[in-house]
Amino acid sequence: MNNFLPNTATPVGTASSRVFDNLRKDLVGGRFVAGEKLAINALKERYQVGLSPLREALNKLAAYGLLIQENQRGFRVPKLSxxxxxxxxxxxxxxxxxxxxxxxxxxxxxxxxxxxxxxxxxxxxxxxxxxxxxxxxxxxxxxxxxxxxxxxxxxxxxxxxxxxxxxxxxxxxxxxxxxxxxxxxxxxxxxxxxxxxxxxxxxxxxxxxxxxxxxxxxxxxxxxx
Amino acid sequence: MNNFLPNTATPVGTASSRVFDNLRKDLVGGRFVAGEKLAINALKERYQVGLSPLREALNKLAAYGLLIQENQRGFRVPKLSxxxxxxxxxxxxxxxxxxxxxxxxxxxxxxxxxxxxxxxxxxxxxxxxxxxxxxxxxxxxxxxxxxxxxxxxxxxxxxxxxxxxxxxxxxxxxxxxxxxxxxxxxxxxxxxxxxxxxxxxxxxxxxxxxxxxxxxxxxxxxxxx
DNA sequence: GTAGGTTAAAAAATCGATTATCTTGTCTAA
DNA sequence: TTAGACAAGATAATCGATTTTTTAACCTAC
CATH class of the missing domain: 1.20.120.530 (GntR ligand-binding domain-like)
Structure with a gap:
């Protein structure tokens, strides 16, 4: 069912994987504004998850290319061009x-x-x-x-x-x-x-x-x- | 200098980025055994870093394909074939x-x-x-x-x-x-x-x-x- | 003996709080 | 005015402790 990243066994059912999937869907589906800075506290609310699993998901998405991580400045939705x-x-x-x-x-x-x-x-x-x-x-x-x-x-x-x-x-x-x-x-x-x-x-x-x-x-x- | 991931601004200087770079180097350089399960506490020691930045780095490396993340079972070095x-x-x-x-x-x-x-x-x-x-x-x-x-x-x-x-x-x-x-x-x-x-x-x-x-x-x- | 169940120890995942860094608004001096 | 310094608030990064889940050792019944 979970076909994401073919040779990477992605965990399912953990808070971290839930928020990853949801965030990914929302990013791909255009529910964030390109260039927008993500307010971590707002995301905690939105996805009903604690700080640690949220940050882990954000880090994964950054490595995957759906987010930009800036030095001591949190995460940002990549611009479009x-x-x-x-x-x-x-x-x-x-x-x-x-x-x-x-x-x-x-x-x-x-x-x-x-x-x-x-x-x-x-x-x-x-x-x-x-x-x-x-x-x-x-x-x-x-x-x-x-x-x-x-x-x-x-x-x-x-x-x-x-x-x-x-x-x-x-x-x-x-x-x-x-x-x-x-x-x-x-x-x-x-x-x-x-x-x-x-x-x-x-x-x-x-x-x-x-x-x-x-x-x-x-x-x-x-x-x- | 840091050319990793062309369109992803990777942070530098944070604990998380340090351990990411070092782990990446060690994984690519073959300093772990393929298939090996990573003992997080040992990694904490080895890279002199706390749990949170370490886990963030591990998550990034999993999304990048240098680690496998298994459901509630931590991280593992991918097998070779x-x-x-x-x-x-x-x-x-x-x-x-x-x-x-x-x-x-x-x-x-x-x-x-x-x-x-x-x-x-x-x-x-x-x-x-x-x-x-x-x-x-x-x-x-x-x-x-x-x-x-x-x-x-x-x-x-x-x-x-x-x-x-x-x-x-x-x-x-x-x-x-x-x-x-x-x-x-x-x-x-x-x-x-x-x-x-x-x-x-x-x-x-x-x-x-x-x-x-x-x-x-x-x-x-x-x-x- | 072995399959199945129980439990203690180990490890992973998560939480809440602390520390470090950045941002913004205000003030001062040129 | 305006550039720069400063302080207060906001945000990011990290830590230490707690909760949850897995692992492995042991026991029991067949």
């Missing part, structure tokens, strides 16, 4: 393309089944539910499943990290995905090509898919500045 | 190759100067000094400099992380680099090709360079098991 968005999108192209090709080469029939299931769940998802959180979760799951059998734990880890960073842009503001139709169509085609083992075509479609997301993210970013 | 070594080496080929090509396309004359300087320092380094730590540091610096102007903060970050992971294998045991001569020669040629902006040839040499390191690491690993 056009340059970084471009960087992240470009890296996603490279890494997810590579992963997809390798997944298509390695994936077995269990993978095919998982992929069909993930795509189906995503398609059926009610996007108005829980402010879109449900859809976002299934969307993440779909993309995870797609590249899962790429054979590299580290590649998967980096992709996960880039997704989180990318979502800080894509999910700016309260809005939900607007181009649902097109995305669903692309997801469907990605599955088709994966099952047919057409690596080259699949990669091209993935490039296109990421590019489309990039345009959404860029628009959100520009509206937000 | 042939599969992971192959994964890391393969990812290094992809990522550093990509970074080098982009650095060669972007790098200005300041970079050329930095590169020459870094290569020179590395060549002049006394490898017997400080158990090879000095040489290791300059070696890291050289490779950092080589890819620095690649234009992607995230790519640099991933490369740094992979280097640390790779060194857990390459630096197994107390031994110092044995193939100094060959490495120096390759470093020299890398600079040459970079200055001549021969991206393709440089990348091929880099592949070869990483492959050579891989063979060393693999041998160390096999002797160590």
């Amino acid at each position: 056009r340059e970084e968005l471009d960087d992240i999108a470009h890296m996603r192209l490279e890494m997810e393309g590579m992963a997809l090709e390798r997944a298509i080469a390695n994936g077995d029939s269990l993978w095919e089944a998982d992929l069909l299931a993930a795509a189906h769940r995503l398609k059926r998802a009610d996007i108005t539910l829980d402010k879109g959180e449900e859809w976002e979760h299934l969307h993440t799951q779909f993309h995870r499943t797609l590249v899962a059998p790429c054979g590299s734990v580290w590649l998967l880890r980096f992709i996960e990290q880039l997704h989180d960073q990318f979502d800080r842009y894509r999910r700016l503001g309260p809005k939900m995905p607007t181009i649902r139709q097109e995305l669903d169509e692309q997801h469907h085609q990605l599955v088709e090509l994966a099952l047919k083992r057409e690596a080259k075509a699949a990669r091209e479609l993935m490039d296109d898919h990421i590019h489309k997301s990039y345009e959404v993210a860029l628009k959100r970013y520009q509206e937000h500045v | 042939r599969e992971e070594l192959d994964d890391i080496a393969h990812m290094r080929l992809e990522m550093e190759g990509m970074a080098l090509e982009r650095a060669i396309a972007n790098g200005d004359s300041l970079w050329e100067a930095d590169l020459l300087a870094a290569a020179h320092r590395l060549k002049r380094a006394d490898i017997t000094l400080d158990k090879g730590e000095e040489w290791e540091h300059l070696h890291t610096q050289f490779h950092r400099t080589l890819v620095a102007p690649c234009g992607s903060v995230w790519l640099l970050r991933f490369i740094e992380q992979l280097h640390d992971q790779f060194d857990r294998y390459r630096r197994l045991g107390p031994k110092m680099p044995t193939i100094r001569q060959e490495l120096d020669e390759q470093h020299h040629q890398l600079v040459e090709l970079a200055l001549k902006r021969e991206a393709k040839a440089a990348r091929e040499l880099m592949d070869d360079h990483i492959h050579k390191s891989y063979e060393v690491a693999l041998k160390r690993y096999q002797e160590h098991v």
Whole structure:
């Protein structure tokens, strides 16, 4: 269930892990203002947790790249920039393309089944539910499943990290995905090509898919500045 | 000076940051046994630091991938495996190759100067000094400099992380680099090709360079098991 | 003997309070 | 005015102690 950081057994059930998960979700989901300084006491309230587990979670998030830690000055939400968005999108192209090709080469029939299931769940998802959180979760799951059998734990880890960073842009503001139709169509085609083992075509479609997301993210970013 | 985690301002001078740096160095330098469980009280002694900053450092290292955190069971040094070594080496080929090509396309004359300087320092380094730590540091610096102007903060970050992971294998045991001569020669040629902006040839040499390191690491690993 | 249960010791996680550092507003002197 | 010094309050970092959970040794029943 907890697929975060592939080769890192993340604790579950502790106060520290709870606040980590929640903070991560909130940071990725855009519920903090970029650049904002985090008031630790307020966070203690918000997440109903003591100082020690909170600080441990903040430290982890800083090492992960979702927070900036400043010398004797606490923690801050990283700023957003056009340059970084471009960087992240470009890296996603490279890494997810590579992963997809390798997944298509390695994936077995269990993978095919998982992929069909993930795509189906995503398609059926009610996007108005829980402010879109449900859809976002299934969307993440779909993309995870797609590249899962790429054979590299580290590649998967980096992709996960880039997704989180990318979502800080894509999910700016309260809005939900607007181009649902097109995305669903692309997801469907990605599955088709994966099952047919057409690596080259699949990669091209993935490039296109990421590019489309990039345009959404860029628009959100520009509206937000 | 502190180039760790490119876009994360890491605090300096705090107890937490000191123990983080030292622990990282010791983990990468192979001064812990892979799979070993860390006794927190012993670490308190060893690094002369209180519990809170120590735990914060451990949490950061777990998020970074140099430690495994287990549910209510503390921290553990990740195991080593042939599969992971192959994964890391393969990812290094992809990522550093990509970074080098982009650095060669972007790098200005300041970079050329930095590169020459870094290569020179590395060549002049006394490898017997400080158990090879000095040489290791300059070696890291050289490779950092080589890819620095690649234009992607995230790519640099991933490369740094992979280097640390790779060194857990390459630096197994107390031994110092044995193939100094060959490495120096390759470093020299890398600079040459970079200055001549021969991206393709440089990348091929880099592949070869990483492959050579891989063979060393693999041998160390096999002797160590 | 061995599986299952109990418990004492050890270790991890968390809390509350203390110490150190930074921030802000005010005052003074040029 | 305004730059710099200072003090008071706020915040971050750290410590020592408490609580919770795990580990391991022991016991008992089969």
